Amino acid sequence: MKIAVLPGDGIGTEIVAQAMKVLEALRSDGVKIETEHGYIGGAGYDHAGDPYPEATAKLAQEADAVLLGAVGGYQYDTLPRAMRPEQGLLRIRKGLELFANLRPALLYPELASASTLKPEVVAGLDIMILRELTGDIYFGQPRGIRTLDNGERQGFDTMHYSESEIRRVAHVGFQIAMKRNKKMCSVDKANVLDTSMFWREIVTEVAKEYPQVELSHMYVDNAAMQLVRAPKQFDVILTGNIFGDILSDEASMLTGSIGMLPSASLDKNNKGMYEPSHGSAPDIAGKDIANPLATILSAAMMLRYTFNDETNAARIENAVKKALAQGYRTGDIYTEGTTKVGCNAMGDAVVAAL
Numbered sequence: 001m002k003i004a005v006l007p008g009d010g011i012g013t014e015i016v017a018q019a020m021k022v023l024e025a026l027r028s029d030g031v032k033i034e035t036e037h038g039y040i041g042g043a044g045y046d047h048a049g050d051p052y053p054e055a056t057a058k059l060a061q062e063a064d065a066v067l068l069g070a071v072g073g074y075q076y077d078t079l080p081r082a083m084r085p086e087q088g089l090l091r092i093r094k095g096l097e098l099f100a101n102l103r104p105a106l107l108y109p110e111l112a113s114a115s116t117l118k119p120e121v122v123a124g125l126d127i128m129i130l131r132e133l134t135g136d137i138y139f140g141q142p143r144g145i146r147t148l149d150n151g152e153r154q155g156f157d158t159m160h161y162s163e164s165e166i167r168r169v170a171h172v173g174f175q176i177a178m179k180r181n182k183k184m185c186s187v188d189k190a191n192v193l194d195t196s197m198f199w200r201e202i203v204t205e206v207a208k209e210y211p212q213v214e215l216s217h218m219y220v221d222n223a224a225m226q227l228v229r230a231p232k233q234f235d236v237i238l239t240g241n242i243f244g245d246i247l248s249d250e251a252s253m254l255t256g257s258i259g260m261l262p263s264a265s266l267d268k269n270n271k272g273m274y275e276p277s278h279g280s281a282p283d284i285a286g287k288d289i290a291n292p293l294a295t296i297l298s299a300a301m302m303l304r305y306t307f308n309d310e311t312n313a314a315r316i317e318n319a320v321k322k323a324l325a326q327g328y329r330t331g332d333i334y335t336e337g338t339t340k341v342g343c344n345a346m347g348d349a350v351v352a353a354l
């Protein structure tokens, strides 16, 4: 298993170090893991003048999977757009053709009281959000800021989805639904956007190949509401890039903290990039208080989806559950009566449980 490890910026280095401890523990148990580190985001800019340096691109292309921390930091906010850390992320996703982003929102019973929603609304929650990652308004051309004939300035972007882009992500969605509860809700804004009307038409067509899966459609505004009203009605949610960006962050809060949520981004051969759903959290970077569990759980997803190693994926997940059951909590998920620990100590607790 050849893994490119890209810690990135902010808390990225701290949380990836904890996931590395877990992988090291598996390695000492005989699991064949090779890792190599590279720079991305602000770290890429600092080391090579580019948020996605060529050496990193080569490393990522040659690896079977990528484990990434996060990118971004205040010090890079004034750089020209092409040099900003987020460009590194967009380029690696595009370069590796990682079009399918999987974000599970799963509530561990121990954390039911850490959610801002009532425990009865979220207890037992287990949703998979599948977000298309390489198309939509985030990549559509033309875009920019222009001056109109009347002299007024205007910002503009372009939303589009081609049939093949919709089809391939819809297939991934139906295949995931087949392995779960055979229910998928496709989320769009078909009452207003032509792109969404087309999305709905193609998803409905692909559904014919998966007669066992119950497909429903929902407008994104309603989905945002239903996610906090009755989130357990969902199993798999399939949606486009911009809606998925927002809904998956919303879903993350159902589970108590964004620090708990892993993610996988896959290409058509299940090569994947695995990263926590949160950002580089510059406000808490370097303080040893970040929650490393989303990153550790991302490593578990890597074993499951790219390396087909269900046994060790489940081992990592059970170790996380055990550390939580033993009462260990980082600040973001801390509640009275539990034991507050730092990032490092949480990593150690998971390794001990493993």
Ligand code: NAD
Pocket: 011, 015, 069, 070, 071, 072, 073, 074, 086, 089, 258, 259, 275, 277, 278, 279, 280, 281, 282, 283, 284, 289, 290, 291, 292, 294, 332
């Ligand atoms: P963020 O996810 O970094 O932080 C949001 C809030 O959640 C902050 O209060 C932070 O302290 C907290 N938080 C995040 N992860 C945590 C963890 N593991 N443990 C405990 N608390 C955690 O989002 P933001 O503040 O909007 O963005 C900060 C930077 O990250 C920006 O530069 C942004 O562009 C970048 N960003 C990167 C990614 C990525 O790398 N995938 C995603 C989102 C944002």
